[in-house]
Each structure stands twice: as structure tokens, then as C-alpha cells.
Amino acid sequence: MTHAVAVGARAPDLALPALVETADCPRVIAFVHRWHPGADGAALRAELRGLGAELVVVSGTGVWAFGPDDHAERVALLSPRQLATVGARFGVSGRGEAVFVVDEHGLVRIAHRSDAGLAGGLADAIAAAAQAMLADSAPAGMLDRREWNLAALVSGFAFVFLTGCKPRDRAQREAPVEAAALPEGLAIELDVNGKVRALRVDPRASLLDTLRERLGLTGTKKGCDMGQCGACTVLLDGERMLSCLTLAAMAQGKKIVTIEGLAQGDELHPMQRAFVERDGLQCGYCTPGQIMSAVGMLAEAGDRQLTDAEVRHGMSGNLCRCGAYPNIVAAIQSSRPGRP
Amino acid sequence: MQPFTYVRARTVDEAVAAAGSDTRFVAGGTTLVDLMRLEVMTPRTIVDISGLPLDAIEEGPTGLRVGALARNSAVARDPRVRARYPVLAQALESGASPQLRNMATVGGNLLQRTRCSYFRDGVSACNKRAPGTGCAAFDGYHRMHAVLGGSEHCIAAHPSDMAVALLALDAIVHVRGPLATRTVPIADLFLLPKDTPHVEHTIGANELIVHVDLPATPFAAHSRYVKVRDRSEFAFALASAAVAFELRSGRVGEARIALGGVGTRPWRAREAEAVLAGQPPSPELVKKASAAALEGARPRKDNAFKVELARRTVARAFEELLVAQDAKDGGGAR
Numbered sequence: 071m072t073h074a075v076a077v078g079a080r081a082p083d084l085a086l087p088a089l090v091e092t093a094d095c096p097r098v099i100a101f102v103h104r105w106h107p108g109a110d111g112a113a114l115r116a117e118l119r120g121l122g123a124e125l126v127v128v129s130g131t132g133v134w135a136f137g138p139d140d141h142a143e144r145v146a147l148l149s150p151r152q153l154a155t156v157g158a159r160f161g162v163s164g165r166g167e168a169v170f171v172v173d174e175h176g177l178v179r180i181a182h183r184s185d186a187g188l189a190g191g192l193a194d195a196i197a198a199a200a201q202a203m204l205a206d207s208a209p210a211g212m213l214d215r216r217e218w219n220l221a222a223l224v225s226g227f228a229f230v231f232l233t234g235c236k237p238r239d240r241a242q243r244e245a246p247v248e249a250a251a252l253p254e255g256l257a258i259e260l261d262v263n264g265k266v267r268a269l270r271v272d273p274r275a276s277l278l279d280t281l282r283e284r285l286g287l288t289g290t291k292k293g294c295d296m297g298q299c300g301a302c303t304v305l306l307d308g309e310r311m312l313s314c315l316t317l318a319a320m321a322q323g324k325k326i327v328t329i330e331g332l333a334q335g336d337e338l339h340p341m342q343r344a345f346v347e348r349d350g351l352q353c354g355y356c357t358p359g360q361i362m363s364a365v366g367m368l369a370e371a372g373d374r375q376l377t378d379a380e381v382r383h384g385m386s387g388n389l390c391r392c393g394a395y396p397n398i399v400a401a402i403q404s405s406r407p408g409r410p
Numbered sequence: 411m412q413p414f415t416y417v418r419a420r421t422v423d424e425a426v427a428a429a430g431s432d433t434r435f436v437a438g439g440t441t442l443v444d445l446m447r448l449e450v451m452t453p454r455t456i457v458d459i460s461g462l463p464l465d466a467i468e469e470g471p472t473g474l475r476v477g478a479l480a481r482n483s484a485v486a487r488d489p490r491v492r493a494r495y496p497v498l499a500q501a502l503e504s505g506a507s508p509q510l511r512n513m514a515t516v517g518g519n520l521l522q523r524t525r526c527s528y529f530r531d532g533v534s535a536c537n538k539r540a541p542g543t544g545c546a547a548f549d550g551y552h553r554m555h556a557v558l559g560g561s562e563h564c565i566a567a568h569p570s571d572m573a574v575a576l577l578a579l580d581a582i583v584h585v586r587g588p589l590a591t592r593t594v595p596i597a598d599l600f601l602l603p604k605d606t607p608h609v610e611h612t613i614g615a616n617e618l619i620v621h622v623d624l625p626a627t628p629f630a631a632h633s634r635y636v637k638v639r640d641r642s643e644f645a646f647a648l649a650s651a652a653v654a655f656e657l658r659s660g661r662v663g664e665a666r667i668a669l670g671g672v673g674t675r676p677w678r679a680r681e682a683e684a685v686l687a688g689q690p691p692s693p694e695l696v697k698k699a700s701a702a703a704l705e706g707a708r709p710r711k712d713n714a715f716k717v718e719l720a721r722r723t724v725a726r727a728f729e730e731l732l733v734a735q736d737a738k739d740g741g742g743a744r
Contacts, residue, residue: 256416273416273456276443296444298644300509309483309512315443316513319416320436320458367508370483386643387507 075160077181081172082159086133086146096123099170100192101162105129107142113193121200128156140286169195258322263331277321278302278313281328289329289358300388301359304328310366329358341365341405350401352392363388364402412452419459426588428457429616435459437479438513441522450532450539464620473626478517478619495624497633497652501575504637507644517619519572525646526566537563538607553712559674564607567671569646574670577678578652579630582623588616600675629654629664636727638719647671649720653727657735662686667703672720679703691732700724
């Protein structure tokens with residue numbers, strides 16, 4: 071039985087066991103006939119980043135789920151009959167395709183169906199949905215483009231357009247790690263940003279690659295991958311270290327904190343705020359590493375106020391090819407007053 | 411990176427039992443993971459020793475005892491090290507970056523591999539990486555290479571700052587093997603390349619460094635490390651000097667001079683020490699000693715500058731120590 075899904079109504083449950091249903095996260099649910107990862111991947115991710123939403127693609131090639139910074143994971147492969155059942159719940163049937171935007175409360179905000187299939191592909195359809203959302207609910211005093219980018223860079227996250235989905239929740243959702251696991255992998259547990267994640271890894275996997283490629287935490291950056299640039303700096307048991315030269319297996323039992331773990335909900339860490347306020351970056355690629363290193367350095371210094379020379383010495387493991395050093399030093403020095 | 415088996419050791423005995431010629435211990439990973447990714451090192455098994463209880467810095471029978479897994483940063487900031495073995499804290503703080511110092515351990519620092527670019531590139535002729543293939547550095551670009559202790563088979567410089575300081579401190583390295591623990595004076599730890607540059611030290615494949623003793627010598631507290639490099643931070647030494655001596659009634663007593671960045675191993679300059687012993691310090695004496703320190707240097711076309719640079723580095727370390735001593739004595743010691 072097919073029935074329409076109304077805007078403002080509760081979205082039907084996808085009822086897929088492999089898909090972790092997170093009611094507190096906005097989600098785009100797309101029904102398309104055929105889809106595979108790589109199909110307009112960059113454009114799709116850009117739209118998802120703008121929406122601050124995850125995408126679930128229900129298609130004949132499987133059910134795929136991913137966020138703006140994740141690899142697409144196939145969480146289920148449905149038979150034609152199962153596919154029809156799921157589609158029917160959303161009022162999609164036969165040759166029809168559709169895009170639904172579901173907010174953090176599980177309510178349908180945008181429903182776009184086409185019996186003839188989505189014209190222009192999925193990314194375009196989601197872009198159109200995002201435009202509609204924007205026209206519908208653009209808040210007063212929206213961030214301009216640069217502020218938007220800055221906020222995304224220093225927090226390591228997409229700026230969240232739909233309210234209510236806290237970055238931490240999104241980052242810490244369970245990744246379907248087993249799906250991507252190597253059969254001969256090593257079973258490990260990593261304590262990342264306060265949450266223990268169990269996964270299987272190749273023994274060769276660096277902590278950096280594991281954070282980025284397996285756990286979807288792409289705030290930590292890969293620069294040189296040989297310990298010389300500091301872009302991959304994370305905290306292990308409170309001490310700044312290089313995730314590129316740390317094997318994931320060796321990080322077991324340590325408390326790992328990445329750039330995604332610094333903010334308290336929507337409240338940026340003082341160091342993140344300082345980098346925004348002092349413009350401590352240009353292109354932003356080294357910024358997560360700079361911030362993690364700076365947080366580690368101040369922890370090492372304890373109550374002692376550092377001189378500018380000491381800050382430069384203490385930050386010598388973090389290279390910035392844009393040469394934003396003066397503002398980086400200024401940001402670090404200004405982060406101190408009022409630190410908890 | 412080539413595949414390997416990962417083993418996590420729960421005890422020292424377990425680590426030693428798992429060791430062998432195709433096996434490497436990993437602690438900080440700063441050398442090994444890097445060289446494995448470059449496929450310069452391709453162990454079949456790596457034994458993770460990072461969880462072993464070997465990171466203590468404590469009073470030992472002859473002085474301070476530093477665990478093999480003590481992080482470079484932890485040793486450098488230890489107040490006992492800073493007060494009693496300043497040369498060691500200074501050497502550690504001059505090395506690598508803060509992140510790397512938080513990862514790198516004492517044992518790993520001692521056994522780190524050379525930064526010779528021909529060794530690291532994985533393809534050039536290199537007797538250290540692929541014995542018998544020759545030495546691309548010998549007639550290649552060798553500005554960073556050693557002027558002391560080289561052979562036609564290898565002129566790669568030893569990269570450690572810490573080891574240079576430990577050499578000046580007469581450190582004793584304790585090594586656990588399958589049957590027993592033995593001690594190796596640091597001066598006997600590193601080998602000259604000669605015609606076997608791939609054999610770098612005297613520790614067996616099935617032995618594990620467990621701790622390093624820093625003897626309470628009369629000169630340890632009066633010591634200094636000076637490092638000269640291409641940039642002021644995060645660079646290997648062009649030349650460095652660890653100098654330690656005691657001053658007794660206006661004369662130099664026992665002295666230690668060790669050089670970094672210029673030798674195929676951390677370089678003890680015994681001839682220079684002999685020049686100093688028993689003499690009242692003077693600019694002429696310092697000049698004589700620093701010249702003696704570079705006696706036998708065999709520079710090649712790109713690294714000849716290191717000979718004079720190293721002499722001046724020794725002289726500066728010595729002079730800075732004298733100035734510090736003067737300040738302590740209110741200017742009366744000289």
C-alpha cells in the first residue's frame with residue numbers, strides 16, 4: 071500500500087537493522103533506482119555539509135549511508151520486494167524517485183517526489199531541497215561565506231544548519247565498521263573523544279588513517295604522513311602526539327582527543343574561538359593540528375604564562391605554509407584569559 | 411608498508427621471547443613507523459613494548475636511573491635531570507619537535523636510524539640499507555654527512571642529540587636478553603661503519619634496552635649542550651657539542667667532550683679531553699682542545715665546513731660553561 075508522506079509529519083521508519091536510527095540528526099533520505107559511491111560524490115558531500123545532514127540512499131544497488139566527511143558505506147542490500155516495501159512507506163513506487171529532508175525531530179521538512187525520476191541527479195535534487203529550506207527558514211544574521219568556512223575549519227565539522235544536531239553526536243554515531251573490516255584484521259578498541267569504538271584494523275593502519283577513513287573524523291589532517299608537519303596532531307592521554315606515526319593498534323587503552331572532541335556541544339573550546347577571533351589561519355589545512363598542539367602545549371605549561379618566544383618554540387612541530395604564524399601566536403596568547 | 415604481525419608484549423620477558431632477527435620492538439614509533447612506511451625497514455613482526463612498565467625515572471644505585479620507555483619530553487622536564495645532568499635535558503629539548511619528544515623514548519632514541527637521504531630513499535646504493543650495494547653519499551651530495559668515523563662504505567651521520575649527551579655523562583645502558591641482563595657502557599654501544607655499516611650497535615636482536623643509568627660523576631652537573639643547525643628549531647645538527655668538566659682550584663679536572671652531527675656514531679673526543687685535563691682554562695686552551703676534538707676528520711666536498719663549525723661549537727659550549735661557573739662563583743673562579 072502506498073501513501074504520501076506529508077511535510078510536517080513524522081517520517082516513517084526505514085526499519086533497517088544495519089542502519090543506526092539517530093533521531094537527533096537531520097537526514098536526507100533519497101530513493102533512486104541505481105546509485106553507487108562516486109556518483110557525484112563531491113557535489114553530494116558539499117550539499118550534505120551545507121545541510122549538516124547525513125544521507126541515506128535507498129537504491130537497487132543497496133542502501134548506502136554517509137555523512138559529508140565519510141566514505142559511503144553499504145549498510146544493506148535489499149531484494150526488489152524489500153525495496154518496494156520500504157518505498158511504499160514513503161509513498162514511492164514503481165519508477166518513482168524521491169528526496170526527503172527529515173529534521174532532528176524526525177519530522178519531514180521537504181518532500182520532493184517525481185514519478186519520472188529525479189531530473190539532474192541526486193546532488194541537484196538535494197541542492198534544490200536545501201534552497202527550499204533556506205528560503206523557508208533562513209535565520210536573521212546568517213554567517214557570511216568566510217565565517218561559515220572558519221567555523222567549519224576550527225570545529226572540524228560542517229556548520230550545522232538544521233538546529234539540534236550537535237556535532238559531537240554526529241561525530242560519535244556508530245560507524246558501521248564491521249562492514250569495512252578486513253577478514254584478517256586486528257580487533258581493537260579506541261577511546262576517541264570520550265567514546266569507545268570497537269573495530270577491526272589492518273595492523274599497518276595508522277591512527278590518522280583510522281580516524282579519518284574508518285571513524286569519519288576528518289578534522290585531523292594528513293600533511294606529510296612522516297612526522298614533519300604536525301597537521302595530524304591529536305592528544306593521547308592529554309599529550310600532543312602525531313597520529314601519522316602512531317599505529318592504530320598502539321593507541322589502544324589511551325584517551326584520544328581529536329579536534330572534533332574539543333568543543334562542548336555548540337560551545338567552541340577557547341583555543342578554537344581564539345583562532346577564529348585572531349584569524350589564526352589562511353587556508354586552514356594546518357589549523358586542526360595547530361589547535362591541538364596549542365592545547366597540548368598550554369597543558370604542558372600548566373599555570374605558567376608563556377612568552378611569545380616560548381610559544382614559537384613550543385609550536386615548532388606545526389608548520390603553516392601560508393605563514394599565518396603571527397596570528398597563530400596571537401591566538402594562542404589570547405586564548406588564556408578566562409580559561410577554565 | 412609491508413604486512414607484518416603485530417604483537418603486544420605484556421611483560422619484558424614476553425617481549426624478549428618474541429624478539430628475533432625479523433622482529434623489531436616499537437615504542438614511540440617515530441623512527442620505525444616512518445621507515446616502515448618508506449619500506450626501508452620491513453620487519454615480519456613488530457612487538458609493541460609501549461605498555462611495559464619501563465618509563466620510570468628514579469634514583470638508582472649510581473645516580474639517576476632512566477627507564478628505556480621514559481619519553482624524551484618527560485626526561486627533559488624532570489627537575490633531577492635538569493639540576494644534575496643539564497646537558498641531557500638541553501640535548502633532548504634541542505631535538506625533533508614537541509610532539510615527537512612526547513612520543514620518542516630513551517631506548518628508541520638510542521637506536522634510531524640515520525637520516526641519510528640515500529638510506530631513506532629506498533632505491534639508492536646504500537650499504538646500511540642493502541649491504542654490498544655501495545654508498546651513494548660518498549661521491550653524492552653529503553652536506554649533512556659525517557666527517558669523523560666514516561669509511562668508503564658509509565659516511566652517514568648518527569642523528570641523535572640525546573646519545574651525545576649520554577656519552578658525555580658516561581651513561582650505562584642495561585639490556586635484557588633471553589638469559590640475563592647485562593650492562594653496556596654507552597661508549598661501547600655504537601659501532602663504526604667500517605665495512606659493515608648495517609651493523610650499527612652491539613645490542614642483539616633478542617635483547618631489549620630496559621634502562622639507562624646516569625652515574626653521579628663530579629662533572630655531570632657542570633655540563634652543557636650546544637647545537638648548531640640550519641634553522642633554530644626542529645632540525646638535525648650540523649654540529650653539536652656536549653661538554654662537561656669539573657673545575658678544581660682554577661683548573662679543569664675530569665672533562666668530557668662529545669660531538670653530534672659530525673660522526674658516524676655519537677663521537678667522544680678523548681684527545682680533546684686529555685688536552686683540558688689539569689689545565690687552567692684559557693682561550694688558548696679551549697682552542698687547542700677544540701682543534702684536538704676534530705683531529706682525524708676526513709671531510710668531503712660538501713661537508714668540509716663542519717670541521718671548523720664543530721671546533722667552534724665545542725669552544726662555545728666550553729665558554730658558556732665557564733661563564734655560568736663565573737656567575738655562580740661571583741666571578742672568582744677564573
